[in-house]
Each structure stands twice: as C-alpha cells, then as structure tokens.
Amino acid sequence: MNVPTGLKYADTHEWLKREDDGTVTIGITDHAQNALGDLVYVELPAVGRKLAKGEACAVVESVKAASDVYAPIAGEVVAVNDKLSGSPEAVNEDAYAAWLFRLRPDDADALAGFMDAAAYSRFAAEP
Amino acid sequence: MVDFGGYDMPLHYGSQIDEHHAVRNDAGMFDVSHMRVVDLHGEPRPFLSHALANDVAKLTVPGKALYSCLLRDDGGVLDDLIVYFLRDDCFRLVVNAATADKDIAWLHALAAKHAPGLRIAPRDDLAMIAVQGPHAREKVWRALPGSETATRELKPFSAASFTTPFGEVFAARTGYTGEDGFELIVPARTVEAVWNALRTTGVTPAGLGARDTLRLEAGLNLYGQDMDEAVSPLESGLAWTVDTKRERDFVGRGALAKQPVARRLAGLVLQDAGVLRAHQVVHTSHGAGEITSGTFSPTMKKSIALARLPKGVADGEIVHVDVRGKSLAARVVKPPFVRQGRILVE
Numbered sequence: 132m133n134v135p136t137g138l139k140y141a142d143t144h145e146w147l148k149r150e151d152d153g154t155v156t157i158g159i160t161d162h163a164q165n166a167l168g169d170l171v172y173v174e175l176p177a178v179g180r181k182l183a184k185g186e187a188c189a190v191v192e193s194v195k196a197a198s199d200v201y202a203p204i205a206g207e208v209v210a211v212n213d214k215l216s217g218s219p220e221a222v223n224e225d226a227y228a229a230w231l232f233r234l235r236p237d238d239a240d241a242l243a244g245f246m247d248a249a250a251y252s253r254f255a256a257e258p
Numbered sequence: 259m260v261d262f263g264g265y266d267m268p269l270h271y272g273s274q275i276d277e278h279h280a281v282r283n284d285a286g287m288f289d290v291s292h293m294r295v296v297d298l299h300g301e302p303r304p305f306l307s308h309a310l311a312n313d314v315a316k317l318t319v320p321g322k323a324l325y326s327c328l329l330r331d332d333g334g335v336l337d338d339l340i341v342y343f344l345r346d347d348c349f350r351l352v353v354n355a356a357t358a359d360k361d362i363a364w365l366h367a368l369a370a371k372h373a374p375g376l377r378i379a380p381r382d383d384l385a386m387i388a389v390q391g392p393h394a395r396e397k398v399w400r401a402l403p404g405s406e407t408a409t410r411e412l413k414p415f416s417a418a419s420f421t422t423p424f425g426e427v428f429a430a431r432t433g434y435t436g437e438d439g440f441e442l443i444v445p446a447r448t449v450e451a452v453w454n455a456l457r458t459t460g461v462t463p464a465g466l467g468a469r470d471t472l473r474l475e476a477g478l479n480l481y482g483q484d485m486d487e488a489v490s491p492l493e494s495g496l497a498w499t500v501d502t503k504r505e506r507d508f509v510g511r512g513a514l515a516k517q518p519v520a521r522r523l524a525g526l527v528l529q530d531a532g533v534l535r536a537h538q539v540v541h542t543s544h545g546a547g548e549i550t551s552g553t554f555s556p557t558m559k560k561s562i563a564l565a566r567l568p569k570g571v572a573d574g575e576i577v578h579v580d581v582r583g584k585s586l587a588a589r590v591v592k593p594p595f596v597r598q599g600r601i602l603v604e
Binding site: 168169171172174190192194195197216220223 | 269270273274275467471531532533535553554556561582
C-alpha cells in the first residue's frame with residue numbers, strides 16, 4: 132500500500148497536505164483509488180464554495196460505482212484540479228499527485244487529530 | 259472479488275478498462291464456469307419446442323445454437339439461455355448461474371407433464387472459458403492442439419466437439435461481448451491447464467467488470483437487470499427471440515398475446531459529462547422511464563445505458579436523466595452501441 136509520510140489522512144480515505152501559504156490540499160488515497168477501480172468521471176466543488184467538515188463536496192465515479200468525497204475539514208475552496216475533468220485516470224496513476232481541491236481552513240489547527248502515514252496504513256489494512 | 263450468483267468472481271485482474279480494450283482490440287478471456295451446462299437426453303426437440311419461446315425448429319444442423327428465453331405461463335422471463343442441437347437424442351442448454359437451480363426445477367416440472375422420458379443432466383463436471391476478441395480464435399487454435407482443424411470452418415452461433423490433450427473440448431462460436439471468439443466448455447479437471455495454455459498464447463484474463471461494459475456496448479441484456487420474471491420479453495428488447503411464426507404451443511405464448519406492450523428497451527448515450535446508472539429516472543416526451551443498466555463505455559469514452567422507456571419515444575429523441583440531483587441530456591439510440599471494435603451510434 133502506497134502511503135507517503137508527511138501527509139495527514141482521514142478515516143474517509145482522503146489525504147491532506149498543508150501548503151506553505153496555510154491552505155490545505157486534499158485528494159483521495161491510493162488505497163481508495165484501488166478500491167474504486169478505474170475512474171471515469173470526477174466532479175469538483177466550485178471555487179469560493181464554503182464547506183462544512185464532513186460535507187459531501189466532490190464525486191469520483193469509477194466504471195462500477197459513484198462515490199462521494201467529503202470535506203475532511205471546514206473551509207473555503209480556493210482551487211480545484213481542473214485537469215481531472217479531462218483525465219480522471221490520473222487519480223489511478225498517482226493518487227497523491229492528482230489532488231482534487233484546495234481549502235483555506237476555517238481553523239488554523241484543522242489538521243490536528245488526523246492520522247499520520249503509519250496510523251492510516253494500519254487503519255486501511257483492517258478488514 | 260465479488261459474489262455473483264453464489265460464486266466468488268474477480269471484478270478485474272488489475273484494470274477493468276485495460277481488460278475491456280484487450281477484448282475489443284486483441285483477445286481476452288473470462289472464467290464463466292459459474293454458468294450451468296444442462297444436457298437433455300431422450301427426445302428433447304418436442305419438449306424444447308414447448309418449453310422455449312424461440313423455435314428449436316431453426317436448429318437443423320448438429321452443432322447449431324439458438325438464443326432463447328425460458329418463459330413462465332404469465333410471459334415473465336425465467337431466464338435467458340443458449341440451446342445447442344447436438345444429436346437428435348441430445349440437446350445442450352447453457353443457463354445463468356443465479357437462476358440455474360430454478361431453471362432445472364422448472365424443466366423437471368414441465369417434463370413431468372409433457373416429456374416423462376426426458377433425462378435432465380446438469381453437467382457439474384464441466385467448466386467454461388469465454389475467449390473473445392478479434393484475435394481470439396487464432397490464439398485458441400495455438401493453445402489447443404486439434405482445435406483449428408475442428409473449428410476453422412465453424413460459422414457464428416455454431417459449435418463443435420473435438421479431442422485435445424486437455425480432454426474433450428466443446429467450442430461454440432458465441433459470446434457476450436460483440437466480438438468474435440469462442441465459448442469453450444472443457445472438463446473441470448483440466449480447466450486450469452486450458453486457462454494457462456491460453457495465457458501463454460497471449461490471451462488477457464478479464465473480469466466481471468469488463469464483461470459488463472463489453473456486453474452493454476454490444477447491446478446485450480443481463481438477466482436480473484434488463485429483464486426478469488416481472489417484465490415481458492416484448493418490453494425487454496427480446497421480441498426477436500419470441501417466435502410466433504409457426505402454430506406452436508409454447509409456454510407464455512397465450513399470456514403474451516393478451517398483454518399490451520407499453521414500453522420498450524432502448525439505448526441511451528449521455529450527451530453531458532457524468533455516468534448513467536441502473537434505476538435512474540428518464541424523462542421523455544411520452545412520460546417517465548427507467549435505466550436498467552448504465553455504465554461508462556471505454557470504447558466510446560461516453561456514458562451509455564439501456565433504459566425501459568414509453569413505447570412512443572423515438573430513436574434520436576433527446577431525453578433527460580436524473581443523475582445525482584442533476585438533469586442530464588441523453589440521446590435515444592438503437593443498440594448495439596459497439597460491435598467488432600466499431601462504434602455504431604452517436
């Protein structure tokens with residue numbers, strides 16, 4: 132299982148990365164893309180949308196099913212990865228390079244409490 | 259791995275989309291050993307003439323195959339199957355896994371009334387591999403010594419039996435993908451060796467996921483999804499399989515003759531981005547319908563679906579589908595969407 136160190140992980144299988152400017156980049160984990168299978172469609176939130184923690188804000192659809200992506204933290208959408216609309220398979224190829232959206236968190240301490248790589252590896256390995 | 263009709267089956271062996279393209283462009287294989295082979299011994303022809311909605315009188319040459327529905331008295335579809343004429347005293351059925359036990363019980367009950375001498379023999383000693391794609395036949399010929407001579411002249415929807423180092427092989431030029439190829443029925447004890455021999459000639463293993471996108475592109479129904487006991491075959495795109503040309507008393511005929519046909523099974527091609535899925539509601543000029551199977555077509559790079567729509571909806575009409583809270587535009591088309599690698603609709 133590919134779980135890079137230096138990222139934080141949510142139990143809903145998103146990864147979070149704090150950027151130097153204080154924003155947080157969010158994508159789905161390699162474990163999640165593998166479980167979904169080949170992605171064929173990605174729908175992203177509008178830039179400027181304010182998201183509550185746990186709000187469904189994006190959709191990733193594989194050939195077999197559609198899955199919601201939840202905002203792991205509250206914040207305002209400041210950027211989305213537009214390239215994915217034309218090449219959703221980029222998420223399968225490298226789930227950590229193919230980010231989905233970037234938030235400016237409401238709470239500066241928003242990443243506290245998320246799992247690190249070791250904890251997520253154990254979590255995702257559970258049956 | 260997923261459960262399918264009580265069998266653990268792989269959804270894919272790596273990438274469902276790569277497996278799909280392997281079948282469209284080269285050769286792929288599916289382990290379809292869950293499908294049940296049932297041989298009928300005795301005098302199967304008059305029995306099947308009554309039991310099946312399609313007419314076995316079309317089977318005049320040994321080895322010839324026919325697709326048919328098995329109907330209930332009320333016209334509902336118990337199962338869809340392929341029947342092969344082997345000899346005057348033996349016909350072979352290949353039925354779906356999830357419905358096999360129900361089918362066999364149904365056949366026993368029918369035979370008790372109409373053909374007490376008939377012997378119904380489920381062949382649990384046999385396994386089945388479907389090898390499909392433009393290069394499928396030549397790869398089978400290289401993998402199975404003796405197969406080329408026996409099947410080179412075989413026409414579509416025909417089968418032949420022959421002896422190989424893997425035992426007796428029954429090869430039918432049939433499939434569920436819209437591509438050329440064979441469905442191979444082999445002894446269960448050698449099926450693994452046959453699979454491995456096919457791998458060495460470059461046939462790509464493919465899972466249930468690719469099987470579903472390929473059959474949907476080919477406009478082929480899936481039992482339990484696009485048709486079932488509750489719906490008439492005439493509203494399931496299967497009118498061509500219900501043969502009423504001859505005076506023939508077959509199960510379900512009387513009921514179908516009385517039922518009004520208000521709906522039809524049509525194809526949809528999504529014009530917007532997104533993915534059509536089963537059970538989504540379709541709004542048309544003649545009222546609402548419902549998607550029975552939907553997916554993303556890897557060949558067309560668009561979403562496609564089969565949908566049961568009001569009968570008056572014409573091909574070419576733009577309809578609107580409720581997809582996850584949005585209304586998306588789709589064009590009504592006549593399936594198939596893709597056959598033999600070619601896209602047939604827009």
